Amino acid sequence: MAAKMYYDRDVDTAPIENKLIAIIGYGSQAHAHAQNLRDSGFNVVVGLREGSSSRAKAEQAGLRVARIEDATREADVVMLLIPDENQPATYTESIEPHLTDGKALAFGHGFNVHFGRIKPPAGVDVFLVAPKGPGHMLRRVYADGAGMPGIFAVGQDATGQARDIALAYARGIGCTRAGVLETTFKEETETDLFGEQSVLCGGVTHLIQAGFETLVDAGYQPEIAYFETLHEVKLIVDLIYEKGFEGMRHSISNTAEFGDYVTGPRIITDETKATMRDVLSDIQTGKFAQRFIEDAESGFPYMNGERSKMRDHKLETVGKELRDMMPFISKKELEV
Ligand SMILES: NC(=O)C1=CN([C@@H]2O[C@H](COP(=O)(O)OP(=O)(O)OC[C@H]3O[C@@H](n4cnc5c(N)ncnc54)[C@H](OP(=O)(O)O)[C@@H]3O)[C@@H](O)[C@H]2O)C=CC1
Numbered sequence: 001m002a003a004k005m006y007y008d009r010d011v012d013t014a015p016i017e018n019k020l021i022a023i024i025g026y027g028s029q030a031h032a033h034a035q036n037l038r039d040s041g042f043n044v045v046v047g048l049r050e051g052s053s054s055r056a057k058a059e060q061a062g063l064r065v066a067r068i069e070d071a072t073r074e075a076d077v078v079m080l081l082i083p084d085e086n087q088p089a090t091y092t093e094s095i096e097p098h099l100t101d102g103k104a105l106a107f108g109h110g111f112n113v114h115f116g117r118i119k120p121p122a123g124v125d126v127f128l129v130a131p132k133g134p135g136h137m138l139r140r141v142y143a144d145g146a147g148m149p150g151i152f153a154v155g156q157d158a159t160g161q162a163r164d165i166a167l168a169y170a171r172g173i174g175c176t177r178a179g180v181l182e183t184t185f186k187e188e189t190e191t192d193l194f195g196e197q198s199v200l201c202g203g204v205t206h207l208i209q210a211g212f213e214t215l216v217d218a219g220y221q222p223e224i225a226y227f228e229t230l231h232e233v234k235l236i237v238d239l240i241y242e243k244g245f246e247g248m249r250h251s252i253s254n255t256a257e258f259g260d261y262v263t264g265p266r267i268i269t270d271e272t273k274a275t276m277r278d279v280l281s282d283i284q285t286g287k288f289a290q291r292f293i294e295d296a297e298s299g300f301p302y303m304n305g306e307r308s309k310m311r312d313h314k315l316e317t318v319g320k321e322l323r324d325m326m327p328f329i330s331k332k333e334l335e336v
Pocket residue numbers: 025026027028029030048049051052053054055080081082083084086090108109130131133134135136
């Protein structure tokens with residue numbers, strides 16, 4: 001049976017009208033939620049820690065800022081959008097003491113609730129609204145009049161209103177312009193981690209890097225390798241995004257399409273799919289979450305090492321030079 005999809009016309013915004021929504025944090029997701037909700041006509045306060053470097057940016061965007069404790073105390077809905085690894089401590093210190101019965105606690109990703117790192121009190125509603133895309137793009141598509149798909153889940157319904165509030169919230173950030181469907185904290189957490197690791201982030205970056213290195217190591221010019229294996233990815237993916245595989249394959253040459261069928265399965269093999277199943281299993285058992293939290297608790301030695309290794313890679317240095325010469329590629333720093 002096909003999933004029930006929710007669009008603007010299916011969702012009543014009354015459950016969050018005349019309520020105050022506290023957005024905790026002002027990073028990638030948070031600035032987009034705060035600005036989109038405000039532009040959709042809802043009351044928003046941004047909750048930031050003492051001395052936050054984001055305070056000025058939020059105020060410049062015309063948003064009211066308060067301490068996390070005060071924002072929680074004032075608000076009806078508290079959306080926690082700081083990094084997953086930092087959420088439990090901030091929740092315990094600054095949110096939980098002010099989270100009185102009848103309020104709603106919300107998340108953009110189910111990680112901490114699903115893995116039992118945050119246990120909300122029985123008297124509050126708990127839900128998630130997870131837009132399926134990066135925060136900066138959530139803001140960009142909203143401002144362009146478009147929307148980003150999203151999924152929502154109710155973890156706890158104390159007031160009988162949790163589901164309606166979650167849907168209204170999803171509409172407020174623009175997700176029902178594109179399509180929203182219901183999930184569970186477990187399904188959102190596991191599919192989101194799997195997607196970002198195997199396909200969207202880990203899969204795509206490592207596929208590009210392997211292709212680039214193969215060409216450069218064989219003596220081809222790095223600039224050609226960059227255009228071929230990175231820049232053109234967007235052009236191909238834009239066609240897939242708009243028209244599916246068939247539409248993309250209609251646009252490419254028969255030569256490319258033939259090579260797609262012959263070579264694709266040599267690159268993404270049965271072994272790759274078996275590895276994907278192992279990756280999914282590590283997510284389901286909590287093994288990945290444990291590894292992430294352990295690295296975070298020691299100050300991210302592994303993650304910082306990977307970041308710095310890549311910074312000086314030819315793919316990044318040549319890419320920066322080439323992008324600088326393309327005036328149509330935005331040179332603006334990301335807003336937050
Ligand atoms: N990034 C994305 O596109 C997506 C993220 N999500 C989920 O959204 C949530 C937020 O992720 P993301 O937007 O990437 O987060 P960011 O890393 O962009 O969050 C940065 C913000 O968090 C604040 N912050 C960081 N640490 C603390 C702390 N210890 N106490 C108080 N405030 C803190 C920062 O405050 P300051 O300004 O003071 O430094 C800053 O405002 C996560 O649950 C994530 O999984 C879901 C979908 C996509």
